[in-house]
Amino acid sequence: MATMSPPTNLWEQVKATLSRGPTGYSFLGLYAAICTWLLLTNPRTSLNTDIAFALFLLLLLIIYRSQVALGFKVVLGGAMLLVVLPIFGTLNPFYIDVATQAGIFVALALGLNVVVGFAGLLDLGYVAFFAVGAYLWGILSTEQMTLMNPAWSPVPPIMFYPFIFLGLIVGAIFGVLLGLPVLRLRGDYLAIVTLGFGEVIRVLANNLDRPINITNGSQGIRGIARPPLIFADFVRDTLGLNLDDQQLYQQFFYFAVLLIVLLTVVVVSRLKHSRIGRAWEAIREDETAAIAQGIPLVRTKLLAFAVGASFAGAMGVIFASKQLFINPPTFDLIRSINILAMVILGGMGSIPGVMLGAVLVTMLDLQILPRLANVLRDLQRAGAPIPSAFDPTQYQRLFFGLLLILMMIFRPTGILPDERRKEELVDDQEVDLPLDAGEVDGGEPPSPTQAPPGSGPIA
């Protein structure tokens, strides 16, 4: 982006004009103002508001990608996320819930990205760590404690805060426990074993209601504690906002998740450019060569697993508290795939890409598919030949499956590719191409648009 060649077509010209200089600043300011106005004047949940909300998210992406002063980006983005969205959230609880959910998945996807994107270990049971965190808080903060042993009582809700850290640690411990035996395996075995592990955790959650009732089996745990609203008086009296408890909790979880996402981004990007991050990438590119360079293989992989799992554990605690209710199907394979789809859609290894992927997939799940379902139902009533049992919200697997296949065939690097990862994926194809080109008749060659500027021979 920094050294852009002279603009060639109209789109490039427009992009260049709008992304820097005075036009850039005024464009962003104007766009932000229009978005704010649209959101605050359309508080009802409707298609218009959906579009305004999508424009709002696009604004954040544009702010990130534009080439204006960093201070301006931070102030504008901060104002949007810290002021406009919460105020909009008091008007319409649905969208702030979507934003919170998206934030949770951003943090989860960033955690999985450490494992899959940085270290190249395909983890199909990632949601197991999320489940461990969620059940940790779910069991210890509810009557389940008393059911297990009458002498025990639930921990007080204020312990929520230390439990986020406990979730972090327990997640990491489980990551190491799973990692220790399986990390000597090659990548594709690892995928299946982690998948099996995810299933095992789910089956355990489903069956540990006998002989001792630990997880309450398939009925799940209800009434999970939320932290006390210590800031309620401050908001109501000092800020003069008249919000009920429900709204306050929404705001609380929104800000908590935002804070954690911020921390996660900082940690993950620092890790990525650290010695460890480079070791992960070396392992991902070539294990044998990495060992030859003196990288301790198992320890480095374990660290990736533990880091990824710890994010999931901590988010599990928050998720359980936010949802108030968890049961085993919350943590089934499709959710692992969901998170994997986020990482792959955005671009394995690329932090902004993964965040974008997480937001897009959450939007697809919570907004686009239900919206599509409504449209289809209307069309059906109008007599269009659509099968009556087809409800897009029930066909997540279909959409995510197609997403995975299409991304792998046409853009394995993701929407916002990671620079180093991009080189790897394209180079590999280039090396193997001569052999394949002879054998694969009509096989789609890798899309030439992905080739980095320097690699001529592919085109």
Place this chain on the structure above:
Amino acid sequence: MAAEANAQTSAQAVRRPIVETLRTVFGPLVQLLIFVVGSAVALSLLVILLSLVQLGARPDLLTRTLTILPQVLIDGLVRGFLFSTIALGYTMVYGVLEFINFAHGEIFMVGGVTGAAVGLFLASIGLLEGMNPLFFVLLVVLIGMIVSGTLAVTVERVAYRPLRGTPRLVPLISAIGVSLVLQDVVRLIMTNSPMGFNARYNAPDFGPPIRLFEMTLGDRPVPIIISPKALVFISAAVIMLIVLNYLVNATRLGKAIRATAQDMPTASLMGINVNRIITLTFLIGGALGGAAGALFGLNVGTVNPYMGFIPGLKAFTAAVLGGIGNITGAMVGGLVLGFLEAFVASYLSLFTNGALSGAAYADIVAFSILILILIFRPSGLLGESTTQKV
């Protein structure tokens, strides 16, 4: 030149003594039989020993253990052959492409659903009633094989072949995508047809359960029975395994498959059309999976779009247990895993006095076995250890 060479090899093949052919075909089956009998005996002795240990506390335990033992063994055989036939698909594809065909469980499921659809169709036109059961089995197996085999080849063509030569994770992720898409496409079709989500598998009457023999325990006789459907399943699986062994070990095609698995570039230099072999591998693996699906659905009585996932995972476990890439290994692994699961499913709740449900923990046992094997013997029971090529 090439034609001459061909003529020579085929002449050699003809001249090859029949004894040797028999040995290459049935040798693996003898190996299989040894493992079957061995694991059955070992596991039976183990449960008997366990019941003897608890004899003081629960005197009736030994009788109960012995009463269900033959039934558990039959159940283990059915499960074992199920896993074997699915595992063959995994292992063949892995042998040739070094790639886990994650969607293979769904290919199996499609076979089952196809069989149920055939049954439904025959019932709706009124042909099912008087049909010869064996003819029906032959029909559903053939149609299931054709549909699943074609599907497997199509999937390879659409979703895997464009990705050949990319890093390992890329085709694997694509395969996961295929698996999810197949599940939901089949669900969409089933829920919009008379079948419904949980489709009943219509079949002609197979007659009453066959009474194999009676065994007397204390004062009362215990009949040992096997359902005709289970018998059909086991015999069909054995026949398929024999045919596959013949195909892979004693024909020119099999030689080409083995050569491709060993070294793809060299095989292609020797005049083997590698792409055709890969397609054939998917076709054979898919057809076996489809046949297993059609028979398994028949045996269980219902099919649904998600029925392939867990058996697929376990069959993969079986393939790894036997040594992935090794065809005999896949059969052995499937049978050993089947026995283990059947024993856990039946005896766990008996020994823990109902505290732990065996059926739920059988899954956990299967995956724990997978993890244990991968730690202690990653090459599997029959596999050879390989070194990483640099």
